Amino acid sequence: MPLFKYDAFNKLGKKVSGTIEASTIQTAKEIIRSQGFMPIKMNEIAALDAAGGFSIKDLFERSVDQKSIILLTKQLAVLLKAGVPLLQGVELLAEQFEGKLRRILIEVKDDLKSGKSFATSLERYPKVFSNVYVQLVRAGEASGNLEAVLKNLAVYLERMDEIRRRVKKAMSYPVMMIGISVVIVSLLITFAVPKIVEVFKESGIELPWPTRFVLGISDFFSAYLFWIVVFSIGGFILFKYWKSTPNGRHSFDKLKLQLPIFSYFTKAKVVVDFTKTFGMLLESGVNLAESLDIVCNLVDNTVLTRTLKNARDKIIKEGKISKYLGETQIFPPIVSYMVSTGEQSGKLAEMLTSVGNDYERDLFELIDSLIAKINPLMILIVGGLIFFIVLAMFLPMKDIGSAFEKMG
Template sequence: MPKYRYRGRTGAGQLREGTVDAPTLSDAADEVFDRGVTPIDVRPVSGAGGVRVDDLLRQLSERAVGLDDLITFTRQFRVLLRAGVPVVRALRGLGQNASSPRLGRTLGEVASGLESGQSLSQAMGHHPKVFPRLLLAMIRVGEESGQLEESLQRMAESLDQERTTRERIKAALRYPTFVLIAIVAALVVINVFVIPPFADLFAGMDAELPAVTGLLIGFSEGFVAYWQLVFGGAFLAGLGVRAYIATEDGRLRWDAIKLRIPGVGGIMRRALLARFARTFSMAVRSGVPLLQAMDSVAEATDNAYIARGIRQLRTGIERGEGLHQVAERSGLFTPLVLQMLAVGEETGQVADMMDQVAEFYEREVEEDLKKLSSYIEPFVIGFIGILVLILALGIFLPMWQMGSAAL
């Protein structure tokens, strides 16, 4: 059974520390209460108790918390808070009625964390596989500004927009994906069944082959002989890239590369700027100190490259420079954002200007997503054309040469 380390105070105010054995974090907090101690902090002991087979099977069998589950949770949580329901009671009620067993169990553990003295963002931060970075950052902004309900409303709208974005991206990528799958299948068939007979034919004629033909024959022979290594190497390379992206440096580089992808990168940058403007506006309007708001807004962008640039703005602000000046020097923001920041500083209406920036970019992103398929199709058609040209030259060019020589 898992072990949990607790720290709390007795009714006389004395500090107590120790460990308890309990199936879940909620049960551990209840056990501490039964001992006459009000828990301040309860957390699992790393490496204690090992991994139970039933817990492992439960984690494998449970489906992951989806976007629809998070949208439902944020909307219902906001409604309950607006109705005056205490946070812990609201979380336990939502956990009991959650359609996802994993989310229901997690909400119960978050409620136990609140009872042990943690803040809502801290308690939810112990479950990064359930709650995304953006949600945690928005919860933190809401706690700091005292506008948790508005943060949840913004978060629900953001998640809803993300769902719409994913659906449109899937629809735009459906045709190119099918085409690429067909191309890969065709390449396998050509290398295994088509090119080898032609290679035997050309070898029997003892003719000098063009460079393109020799390249195709060499690639086909290598693929037939080492296809296990080819697929195994591709699989291992994919795992290696995924593991590197999971590191801090890898995520920073990958997030920077995503913003440079032709066509798609511009859409992602505008979406991130809209998210930055909306969150920054809410933080400023709520009276959060500027330096503190920078950290929260950086987390809310959910892009390591943009977040690093936003945090670097703090250095100039701490030296007394204006927000527009340090933003212009960073090179992260478009002329529209810089102009709105300058006007906002002059008029004292930074929040209003950022709201206008967010609305403008949100409309642009929505229009660009509708045209996403038209951005991708030229690249797919060009790629197919190049492959067909290489195959045609490699197979038919030597045949044309031999036919000309015979004539």
């Protein structure tokens, strides 16, 4: 998501500067105004600047992982609960962490000393602290309840990380097992089979079709192994490049939505991420427009992101959340119904969180069930391929023995 640098006047008429992450410059201005500022100048920061510049050190320094962010959030919440001031807490944590996160915390400490808010300092690092994180911290600071917000945020980050890892595992497991099967069969055909071929050639017997089939594949691999490797690596690099382009990314995301397993898990994760995050943002005091903008940009699928943003624009105009979520065809009817109930009862945030928790449990159960079913299936497929190759090699053995006896 683009990062914008702004100059604005606060409620006291003092000029302030900062950065904000938003989908468009207009949305960024709306967010600034909703926070009580009057924007006077705003420019999009280039990708290089948004990343904080480039240095040789960045090539060798590990990025900040999600576990470190979760640990930082938990520890800061504990320190604040114990009565430790925010500045001192950040200073203490800067000494505990290493590498990039330590440098960031030192810079955050300096920002706090200069009078900047915690959220304003964190939003300088969009690759480390997400927009959800920054806006929740800002809401916590505004309400004077930062400790509770950080505690809830740590729980939220843990659940989101668990969902991400489980969905990734469910979607990558079949691909991984197929890859292992291809490697095993390729090794057998490329290295084991050719050693037996010479015996078959010397016997001069007519080989059965399974043996001829395996030998044909073996000859192909042996003759073109170099080019197979070259084209495989080249194809992978081209695919990664194509997927990194806007058109390629959109086409690949569209393809994933047409594949049964990938489509279901992608949409199910959107339901969980959207409802849990939306509910938490509203409960923490973030306004509706800003919350919708944040959750729409959480989705890691350009097709679904576009669909949700269209719904967001209609919701902001008319305020009918359940109606337009249902029209996206992403959310099941029961979700729209429960959201509608939350709207009517005035407990929308609570209902969204409840829906997210229910779908999270269902998603985890489905993932476990899928992996339990795929395991024996993949073992059967790999075992069947190996058995076929071994059988193809042993079928001619009896005829070869007879042929050598006659020759003797």
